[in-house]
Amino acid sequence: xxxxxxxxxxxxxxxxxxxxxxxxxxxxxxxxxxxxxxxxxxxxxxxxxxxxxxxxxxxxxxxxxxxxxxxxxxxxxxxxxxxxxxxxxxxxxxxxxxxxxxxxxxxxxxxxxxx
Amino acid sequence: xxxxxxxxxxxxxxxxxxxxxxxxxxxxxxxxxxxxxxxxxxxxxxxxxxxxxxxxxxxxxxxxxxxxxxxxxxxxxxxxxxxxxxxxxxxxxxxxxxxxxxxxxxxxxxxxxx
Numbered sequence: 001x002x003x004x005x006x007x008x009x010x011x012x013x014x015x016x017x018x019x020x021x022x023x024x025x026x027x028x029x030x031x032x033x034x035x036x037x038x039x040x041x042x043x044x045x046x047x048x049x050x051x052x053x054x055x056x057x058x059x060x061x062x063x064x065x066x067x068x069x070x071x072x073x074x075x076x077x078x079x080x081x082x083x084x085x086x087x088x089x090x091x092x093x094x095x096x097x098x099x100x101x102x103x104x105x106x107x108x109x110x111x112x113x114x115x
Numbered sequence: 116x117x118x119x120x121x122x123x124x125x126x127x128x129x130x131x132x133x134x135x136x137x138x139x140x141x142x143x144x145x146x147x148x149x150x151x152x153x154x155x156x157x158x159x160x161x162x163x164x165x166x167x168x169x170x171x172x173x174x175x176x177x178x179x180x181x182x183x184x185x186x187x188x189x190x191x192x193x194x195x196x197x198x199x200x201x202x203x204x205x206x207x208x209x210x211x212x213x214x215x216x217x218x219x220x221x222x223x224x225x226x227x228x229x
Contacts, residue, residue, distance in 0.1 A: 006157075031214070031215050033215060033216065033217075037155075041221075042203060042219045042220060042221050042222050043158075043203070043205075043217075043219045044219075045216060045217070045218070048215075048216065090155055092157065092158070094215075094217070095215070096214060096215025097215075100145055100146075100207070100214060101145060101146050101163065101165050102163070103148060103160040103163050104148070104160070104205075104215065104217060105160075106150075106157045106158040107157055108156055108157035109155070109156055109157050111155065
């Protein structure tokens with residue numbers, strides 16, 4: 001199993017500012033994932049953070065809005081840039097299981113409110 | 116993109132009753148997983164069923180998978196107030212490039228009344 005420490009757990013931010021969310025894993029992993037959960041909605045994959053290469057973004061998400069860093073195999077950050085109230089969501093990082101048919105692991109999430 | 120749909124969207128039952136939630140998906144999958152989320156916090160993994168399995172049990176949980184219908188169900192037996200949470204199904208698509216990526220259903224909000 002993997003233990004993921006995500007911070008901050010919550011924040012209230014002014015529109016137009018940026019917030020960087022950190023995700024630390026207790027073991028080395030090749031891939032990390034970032035998800036967004038808008039209020040009352042399900043989770044949507046934002047991007048895959050690959051160590052040693054640029055992140056891969058899903059349709060509807062762009063690097064300028066959600067820049068991602070992956071400096072090593074245990075750490076990643078997601079920045080929510082130039083925030084608006086529509087960015088108010090829970091953001092979660094995740095790592096896959098050790099092989100294809102094992103469970104994924106999630107951080108506790110960052111609850112972001114933009115005012 | 117969201118590919119899964121779950122029903123019901125909300126379910127309210129009494130303690131001791133069984134709760135059944137359904138999930139449908141659209142593409143070929145390697146596995147389907149069920150997660151619980153309490154009060155908008157992190158996800159807790161409940162059970163994983165592989166594409167070549169039809170039924171799986173874990174404690175009070177029973178999951179079925181019908182790949183011909185692209186659907187799954189989660190049954191929680193003898194529910195407790197502590198089972199109150201949102202439940203999500205998530206699929207891992209078939210294909211090597213999808214390793215680790217999950218596509219989530221819309222979720223079912225379960226309320227168990229004492």
